[in-house]
Structure formats: structure tokens, C-alpha cells
Amino acid sequence: MESNPVEHELALEMEDTVEERISVASQRQLIWWRFRKHRVAVVATAIIVIFYTMVIFADFLATNVPADSEAFRGLMPPQPVHIFDGWKPSPHVCAVSGARNPITFQKDYVTDCTEKIQVRLFARGYEYKLLGVIPTDRHLLGMSDDTLRPEDHIYLLGTDKQGRDMYSRLLFGTRISLTIGLFGVVLSLVLGIVLGAISGFYGGLIDNLIQRLVEITRSIPSIPLYMGIAAAFPHDWSILKIYFAITIIISLFAWTDLARVVRGRFLTMRDEDFVTAAMLSGANQRRIIFRHMLPSFYSHIIAAATLALPLMIIAETTLSFLGLGLRPPAISWGTLLQDAQNVQTIALTPWLMIPALPVILVILALNFMGDGLRDAADPYSN
Amino acid sequence: MTDAPNVGTKKPLLEVNNLKKSFPIKKGFLQRTVGHVRAVDDVSFSITEGETLSLVGESGCGKTTTVRAIMRAINPDEGQVLFRTRDDETVDLAELSLSKIRPLRRDIQMIFQDPFSSLNPRMTIFQLISEPLLVNRIGTHEERQDRVVELLRQVGLRPEYMQRFPHAFSGGQRQRIGIARALAINPRLIVADEPVSGLDVSVQAQVINLMMDLQDEFGLTYLFVSHDLSVVNQISDRVVVMYVGRVAEVGTPQELFHNPKHPYTAALISSLPISDPKQRAERTVLEGEIANPANPPSGCYFHPRCPFAIDKCKVETPPLKEDSSGRLVSCHRADELELVGATKPGAATG
Numbered sequence: 001m002e003s004n005p006v007e008h009e010l011a012l013e014m015e016d017t018v019e020e021r022i023s024v025a026s027q028r029q030l031i032w033w034r035f036r037k038h039r040v041a042v043v044a045t046a047i048i049v050i051f052y053t054m055v056i057f058a059d060f061l062a063t064n065v066p067a068d069s070e071a072f073r074g075l076m077p078p079q080p081v082h083i084f085d086g087w088k089p090s091p092h093v094c095a096v097s098g099a100r101n102p103i104t105f106q107k108d109y110v111t112d113c114t115e116k117i118q119v120r121l122f123a124r125g126y127e128y129k130l131l132g133v134i135p136t137d138r139h140l141l142g143m144s145d146d147t148l149r150p151e152d153h154i155y156l157l158g159t160d161k162q163g164r165d166m167y168s169r170l171l172f173g174t175r176i177s178l179t180i181g182l183f184g185v186v187l188s189l190v191l192g193i194v195l196g197a198i199s200g201f202y203g204g205l206i207d208n209l210i211q212r213l214v215e216i217t218r219s220i221p222s223i224p225l226y227m228g229i230a231a232a233f234p235h236d237w238s239i240l241k242i243y244f245a246i247t248i249i250i251s252l253f254a255w256t257d258l259a260r261v262v263r264g265r266f267l268t269m270r271d272e273d274f275v276t277a278a279m280l281s282g283a284n285q286r287r288i289i290f291r292h293m294l295p296s297f298y299s300h301i302i303a304a305a306t307l308a309l310p311l312m313i314i315a316e317t318t319l320s321f322l323g324l325g326l327r328p329p330a331i332s333w334g335t336l337l338q339d340a341q342n343v344q345t346i347a348l349t350p351w352l353m354i355p356a357l358p359v360i361l362v363i364l365a366l367n368f369m370g371d372g373l374r375d376a377a378d379p380y381s382n
Numbered sequence: 383m384t385d386a387p388n389v390g391t392k393k394p395l396l397e398v399n400n401l402k403k404s405f406p407i408k409k410g411f412l413q414r415t416v417g418h419v420r421a422v423d424d425v426s427f428s429i430t431e432g433e434t435l436s437l438v439g440e441s442g443c444g445k446t447t448t449v450r451a452i453m454r455a456i457n458p459d460e461g462q463v464l465f466r467t468r469d470d471e472t473v474d475l476a477e478l479s480l481s482k483i484r485p486l487r488r489d490i491q492m493i494f495q496d497p498f499s500s501l502n503p504r505m506t507i508f509q510l511i512s513e514p515l516l517v518n519r520i521g522t523h524e525e526r527q528d529r530v531v532e533l534l535r536q537v538g539l540r541p542e543y544m545q546r547f548p549h550a551f552s553g554g555q556r557q558r559i560g561i562a563r564a565l566a567i568n569p570r571l572i573v574a575d576e577p578v579s580g581l582d583v584s585v586q587a588q589v590i591n592l593m594m595d596l597q598d599e600f601g602l603t604y605l606f607v608s609h610d611l612s613v614v615n616q617i618s619d620r621v622v623v624m625y626v627g628r629v630a631e632v633g634t635p636q637e638l639f640h641n642p643k644h645p646y647t648a649a650l651i652s653s654l655p656i657s658d659p660k661q662r663a664e665r666t667v668l669e670g671e672i673a674n675p676a677n678p679p680s681g682c683y684f685h686p687r688c689p690f691a692i693d694k695c696k697v698e699t700p701p702l703k704e705d706s707s708g709r710l711v712s713c714h715r716a717d718e719l720e721l722v723g724a725t726k727p728g729a730a731t732g
Contacts (some may be wrong), residue, residue, distance in 0.1 A: 023550035273500035281514035
């Protein structure tokens with residue numbers, strides 16, 4: 001050994017601490033270390049976190065009341081925020097004024113950048129309750145009070161046909177679409193785990209019955225069924241009721257995949273030696289299921305749930321887009337995209353298609369995150 | 383270790399009588415039962431306190447099924463598993479309901495074959511070893527901790543490793559952890575299902591020696607399952623040779639190795655490598671395949687492969703009975719055959 005003995009010892013010691021760290025690392029830590037290596041999944045997770053933050057603070061982020069309609073400001077193009085005025089930092093949007101074209105009868109909007117509407121952070125706007133409890137009127141972005149004229153307005157992503165602010169509507173649509181997905185997944189997770197666990201743990205006749213039920217459920221064509229059920233909703237139901245009804249319907253069909261995953265895991269677990277070992281040392285059934293079996297695959301369940309979430313969101317968006325799910329005045333990605341259903345939109349008012357972007361982004365991000373979780377879920381696989 | 387135990391004076395700790403277990407073969411959409419695999423077909427033996435009894439046989443001969451049925455990890459179809467409890471009562475483990483068995487599990491613990499799958503990867507060594515204590519509500523947390531430290535020392539592992547997870551250990555170390563777990567609640571019978579067959583030969587010897595040392599120290603009783611005759615020769619007081627779910631022969635290692643009574647035992651012994659290169663063994667190579675337990679041959683299951691089979695063997699199943707020299711053999715011709723065992727003492731210890 002030519003190397004400096006002190007240095008050598010130090011290197012050995014470092015190796016020891018690394019080894020020690022791995023030796024006492026719990027399964028959760030191992031999963032996290034492995035997930036961290038999957039860069040795409042980490043980025044995707046960040047995107048998902050950002051979107052759910054938007055869901056929580058939709059009111060704070062919004063600039064206008066999403067339901068406020070002003071017919072004379074319909075189909076107004078987006079007003080992007082300019083941060084600099086020449087070289088001077090001075091955030092503003094350009095004023096937009098419109099007039100009816102006497103030949104086409106269309107509203108023509110003209111952006112006039114000589115007239116600047118000043119924009120500031122934490123501006124005053126409409127009143128709301130932050131997180132549903134704290135009453136406030138501060139918003140992340142808004143027009144600053146000092147130079148405000150009554151005709152000034154700020155529509156970051158333009159307006160729809162009825163002159164409602166697309167940006168604020170998109171935020172509230174995101175809130176509904178993402179929470180429907182979440183509630184749906186939770187509900188189908190409960191159904192899936194309970195039925196899958198019974199099926200896998202007890203086996204035999206019960207297993208047979210549940211598996212046939214899964215097959216029957218999966219063989220029903222979903223769109224016609226949704227149409228039937230949607231037609232059966234009473235017309236006088238409130239938005240909230242319809243929202244929950246839709247969640248329940250979607251999850252009644254989505255639990256089957258999760259039930260299969262859980263059942264398969266239980267079947268393999270049941271014959272694991274460490275489960276037999278626990279049984280032979282006198283552990284009761286509850287301890288065996290909750291201490292030994294479930295923890296060995298909850299990471300798989302989380303991964304399966306993450307992969308089920310985009311399907312839920314897509315289902316809600318599809319249903320609402322087709323007019324079978326949520327209906328206006330409820331705002332969701334599907335109802336927002338309903339406005340973009342015609343050729344006119346693509347040609348004249350392309351900003352109405354903006355809600356498609358978050359749909360694509362969130363679905364992709366959730367899929368990548370689920371993939372990463374699934375790969376990391378089994379830290380011993382190699 | 384190799385002295386014959388004094389069977390006459392001690393009552394058996396475990397007595398297995400005519401144990402049977404078969405698995406249905408199901409086919410088709412309606413899962414009709416089209417036949418049965420007779421995994422364990424009429425097995426009887428007994429173990430006295432402090433001895434090591436080994437079950438030997440080829441893969442698939444029903445050794446593991448036998449011990450799992452004794453432990454009630456699976457339910458036996460027929461037969462008795464008489465166990466003498468601490469209060470000197472005899473209970474039939476085959477008959478008791480699972481809830482009545484649970485308190486008795488304290489007395490019978492198991493060491494598993496695969497040191498990787500038998501330890502829950504999500505639990506620390508402390509949690510794993512103390513689990514039998516915890517579920518049987520023995521001691522406080524501190525007492526359990528002391529006990530785990532003591533156990534780790536006894537099996538030759540450093541107590542500092544207590545907070546580590548199983549993935550930090552090698553196969554041999556994991557098997558030591560498995561042994562420590564089995565010892566945790568002071569069981570009276572330890573069932574070891576091929577505890578060393580997943581390990582390297584050098585590690586095998588260490589683990590076997592550890593098990594023998596622990597037996598000397600705590601007077602443990604082992605039911606040892608193996609397919610490795612040299613390991614069995616080293617650790618056992620008595621050996622039960624099994625063939626296709628049945629007992630072929632019972633005896634001490636010396637008796638079996640030097641004076642086998644059953645042609646199958648003789649064939650097994652002759653397959654052992656001899657450590658002396660000058661010596662040439664007369665090998666009996668068995669013809670044909672091991673019998674299919676789903677469709678066993680008539681009469682003696684061994685007769686299609688037996689070089690000494692007579693007509694009677696094809697018709698009549700030989701019972702397990704004492705021959706003229708007092709050994710338990712299930713062969714019609716046990717008294718007339720002169721079978722060759724291992725030629726030199728110790729040749730099989732490998």
C-alpha cells in the first residue's frame with residue numbers, strides 16, 4: 001500500500017458509513033433512493049405537486065370571478081403580461097378595446113399598447129375565503145389600484161363566448177377535474193383493496209365469485225352505460241350532487257384493475273415463507289395481514305393508484321366533453337373543452353383550446369410518476 | 383450426538399401416526415377434481431425429547447409436506463400428530479382447531495429453507511427476532527430487547543446489528559437470524575426444513591455446528607429435513623428414509639449407512655461420493671424415474687426400480703414393521719437381503 005495510511009483509513013471509514021446507512025435503511029428509504037434516480041418521474045412529480053397546489057389555491061391564483069359574464073367582452077384574445085416597459089421593469093398588460101365589424105358582424109378587438117394597465121402581485125380583487133376559512137380579497141396577480149379605470153380589465157388567457165375569464169375558469173376547471181379523479185381513485189381503491197384482499201386471502205368460492213364479477217364489470221361497454229346513467233340523473237340535481245354521482249359511477253368501473261393487482265399480491269404473499277413464519281410464531285390473522293402482507297405491497301398499490309388516476313381524469317373529461325358528465329355552469333376541463341368543439345374555434349378563437357394543454361400535461365406527468373413509482377416499488381428486484 | 387437415544391425410558395415428545403395428506407388435481411373450467419397427488423401417504427415416526435430425527439428422501443418425496451402438516455401450516459387429511467405439552471398432556475395437533483393450536487405454537491418453532499424469503503424485508507432484525515415474543519405477549523419492550531441481544535450472541539451475530547434490515551446480511555447470517563427467531567420463545571421442538579440446503583458448503587458446516595451446539599446447550603429437540611445424506615449423518619440421532627410419501631426405513635445413521643435394510647436406502651448410500659480415491663464404490667444405479675405420487679405403482683412403490691423385487695412386491699404393500707434385528711423397515715425381503723452400505727466408517731461425513 002503506497003497510499004497515505006490516514007487517507008486510506010478515511011476512505012475505509014467512509015465506505016463503512018455508506019454501508020451502514022444502507023444496512024439500516026428501511027424499505028421506504030430504499031424506494032425513495034431508487035425513485036430519485038428516475039429523473040423523468042421526479043420532474044413529473046413536481047408538475048403534479050404544482051397542479052395540486054393550484055387546486056388548493058385556485059381562488060388566490062384567479063384574477064376574476066369565473067362565472068362573471070360580460071356579453072360585450074365575448075371571445076376576447078389573451079392579454080399577455082409584459083414585465084418590462086422599455087428597459088424599466090413595470091409589469092403591465094396592454095388594453096384591448098373592441099368594436100362590432102359592420103360587415104361581418106363580428107367583434108374585432110384591437111390591442112393598444114400605448115394604453116397600459118399596471119399589474120402587481122398580491123393585488124386586491126374579488127372577495128373569497130382562502131382555504132375555505134380565511135376571508136381575504138388578495139390575489140396573486142391583479143391590476144394595481146392606483147391607476148385603475150372602471151373599463152380596465154385583465155384576461156390573461158382571453159375570454160369565452162360569454163365574456164368569462166378563461167384563465168380563472170381554467171383554474172376552477174382544474175380544481176374540479178383533478179379532485180374528481182382523486183376522489184374516484186380513493187373510492188375505487190377502497191373497493192379494489194377490500195374486494196381484492198378478500199378474493200386473494202380467502203380464495204375458493206368467494207374468490208371465484210369476485211373474479212367473475214370483475215370480468216362482468218369489465219365487459220360492459222362504458223360509454224353507452226355512462227350515457228344511460230347520465231340520462232337517469234334528475235334534472236334538478238345540484239352541481240355538487242352530479243359531481244359526486246359522476247365520481248361514484250367512474251369509480252364503480254375503475255376498481256376492477258386495482259382489485260386484480262391486490263388479489264395477485266395477496267396470492268403470492270400467502271405462500272411467502274415469512275408469512276408462514278409469522279403464522280407459525282403465533283401471530284393472529286390481523287397482524288399477518290396488516291403487519292406482514294399489506295406493507296409488502298403498499299408501494300405497488302400506490303403505483304397502481306397513480307396509474308389509475310389519469311384514467312379517471314380522462315374519463316371525467318371525456319364524459320363532460322360529450323355532455324354526459326358535468327354540465328355548465330359547472331366548470332371542468334371537459335366542459336371548458338366543450339366550447340372548443342367546432343371548426344370556428346380553431347380558426348378564429350384558438351385560445352379556447354388552451355384547456356387541452358393541462359389535460360395532456362397532467363396525464364403524461366401522472367403516467368411518468370406512476371411508472372417511476374412502480375419501478376421503485378420493489379427495491380430488491382436487482 | 384451419535385449415541386442411540388434411550389428410547390425405552392423417555393416418552394416421545396412428538397408421535398406421528400399414519401399421517402396422510404393428498405392434494406387434489408383440478409382441471410378444466412369447473413375445476414373438477416380428476417385425481418389426487420399423495421404427497422404424504424401413511425407416515426409414522428416418533429421423536430423423544432433431546433434427540434434429532436431426520437427425514438431424508440429425494441425431492442418431492444413428501445418431506446416438506448410432512449413437516450408442514452405437523453406444524454399445521456397445512457391441514458393433514460388423516461392420522462394423528464400427538465404432541466406432549468408442557469403439562470405432560472398429550473394432544474393431537476392434527477385434530478385441534480387452528481385457534482386452539484395457537485397457544486401450542488410456542489412450543490414448536492420452525493427454521494426455513496430459504497433464508498431470503500423467510501425474513502420479512504420490511505422489519506429490522508430486532509423486530510423479526512422479537513416477533514414470536516411480541517405476539518405471545520412475553521416480556522416488556524426492554525426485556526425483549528435484552529433477549530434479542532442474548533439470542534444474537536448465541537447464534538454468533540453482533541448485537542449492534544439489531545437495527546439493520548435483512549438485506550444487509552448474507553445467506554448464512556440470515557439463517558442464523560432465522561435460528562435466533564426460532565429459539566426466541568424457548569420452543570421444545572424445532573422443525574428445520576432443509577435449513578442448510580440454500581447455503582454454501584462451508585457455511586453449511588457452520589450452521590450445522592451452531593445447531594448442534596445450541597442443542598447441547600439448551601437440550602433442544604430437532605425434526606430435521608434434508609436431502610443431503612452427509613449433513614443428516616452428522617446431525618441426526620435417528621433417520622427416517624422416505625420414498626414417495628412413505629417411510630422406507632428408520633434407523634440410526636450408523637445402522638443405515640453400514641447396514642441398510644431397504645434396497646432404496648442402499649441405493650441412496652451408494653450414491654454418496656467416497657473421499658478415498660483408491661477405493662472404488664459399487665454403485666447401485668436405480669433404473670427408471672421416481673414414482674409419480676399422483677399415480678403410484680401397485681404394491682410396494684419402489685418395486686419398478688428395485689433390483690430385488692419379487693412378484694409379491696407388485697401386489698402387496700409392505701407394512702412398516704420390525705425385522706428380525708428389531709429395525710423398522712418396509713420391505714417384504716428385509717430379512718433375506720444382504721445389502722451393502724458405506725464401506726468405510728465416516729466415508730459419508732464428507
